[in-house]
Amino acid sequence: MMTGLEGLLGGFGNALAPDLLLWALWGCLLGNLVGVLPGLGSAGAIAILLPVTTVLPPGPAIIMLGGIYYGSQYGGTITTILLNIPGEASSAVTALDGHPMARQGRAGAALGIAAIGSFVGGCIGTLALAFGAPILARAGLAMGPAERFSMMLFALALLGTLLGKDAIKGFMMAFLGLLISTVGIDPTEGVPRFTFGEAHLLDGVNFAVAVMGLFGLAEVLLNAEERLTGGITEKVGRIVPTLAELRQALGAIVRGSIIGTGLGIIPGAGSTLASFISYGAETSVARDSSRFGRGAIEGVAGPETANNAYANASFIPLFSLGIPGTGSLAIQMGGMMMYGITPGPFLFRDNPSLVWTVIGSMLVGNIILLALNIPLVSIWIQLLRIRYSLLSPLIAILTLVGAYSITSSVFAVWIAIAFGAVGYVCHKLRLPLPPLVFTMVVGPSLESSFRRALQISNGDPSYFLSSWISIVFLGAAALLVLFVLATFLLRRQPMRSLATPD
């Protein structure tokens, strides 16, 4: 395997090829465009735009998907600052100071510092990915099916536990996702499971179609109910922050980068946790913490940097171990699998050129985003003036047509509508979607590792306790689940929520 530096330099060089640059640019632009739509969030943006990438070869498609991912992250920031409508939970903390800044006529400075912080955080997160992921992947290669199963179980337990007071519902959704992932022909024996005679289900529930319904159509149904509106800030002000503002935000950007990158390595920690911890750190180190909540620039710089550092660093467990830490990343992983690329320990060994090009393109993508967002802010603002009642029909049509385009079958449209209804109900019942999406995508490899381990051991379940790695992961997973159950059953006191969905 290549070293981190060799790989990164090679990948960066490859990513600068004109065609790949163009796809990264398109991805960032489309991600920005869809991410700007209020309430949609990055998971929704990726889900809706997934079909657009299907016509490309794997490399450009994955690069474009990556562009959509971080483009949509920044798009959410624009809505948060200007409309006070966070696209997702991780942006909610940005609204605390970002929107007051906008109301003071400093929206431009808030957006500018968010773009700069996102760039720095994103670059540091990507460097951590380049140097950390190959090491972790080497450890992953040494794992057998028992260790891989235990590790995925641990990641699942961690993801559920970090949902805090929603942990019980999170575990329930995770099991529901696992069950959905078993629909279709069993890969070992060829037995059709839960297909009920429907030939379209023999290949299983198409993951991309399901997430398009869960996020895209659910959003349309929510808008039908709530008729989303927002008052746009008229006076934006200067886009490039002043030197004094930059100096003020520098510490927050450094701290946000460290917090976001550190948390990105932990599957399931969530960008929400990263941005909240960063905001907490800023309020605690500030000389005058009373400025926070009234338009303190550090309150925008820290969380936005942490959020983007997390977004890039969270590719470490995805690329090296095949564990997506957030709902958006699970969709990203599903997209990669659609192109025949399975994230995990074998990725660096089997597709080194591709994976390093993708990592190199992340650096390029961060530069593109910075270059795009400073001059394009005024265009995004114009876009935000479009009424949601005119955007909602386009989201509905793009989602339905996107679902159709993946399989060229009306059955996919039905699946998208069914999952749209499920997504809407889940939203109303406050059932977290990330565990469902996570297990839908890792379910097949979890089952395959589980069955292979039992086949190797002639059905002896003690095989799962035959290695220290497996024992540690299983023990930690058991402790997490016991902790959740004990908290739930004994105290009946809701835990403080550490992270909210994605």
Place this chain on the structure above:
Amino acid sequence: MAVLRLLAPLVIAVFAGAAIWRSSLYGVWKHSAPGAGLFPLLTSCGLLFFALLWLYDRAVSKDPLAALPEGVAMLRVGLQLAALVLFALVLDPLGYVAVAIGLAIITAVIAGEKNWGWMIVVALLAGFGVKYFFTALGTPL
């Protein structure tokens, strides 16, 4: 109200119970190796367990019920869902453009749009624009 509070976890518990029964039919264990039904059986059991915990939580909890839509809002959600279902039903017989234009107008009206000029522009964009876009991407509609 109590029934409504418990309805969602009950539905999931019943669903999990049905999945347990169905999984057992696929063969749980064959020749000292797991059968096709073992993994779905274990996940259904897990689903049932956590659905029952949620049911218990809903039964003893004093938290307010999730904000379900009422009156006109509920009607709008129902209409939107019906419009989506209608789209899937008539897509093949009527063709993409007509159905997409219809869905776009209905969705805009449900979402509260009152400007018919803009509605028609969006509907045409949804019909012809999206068709052109996806055809260019290699998916004829």
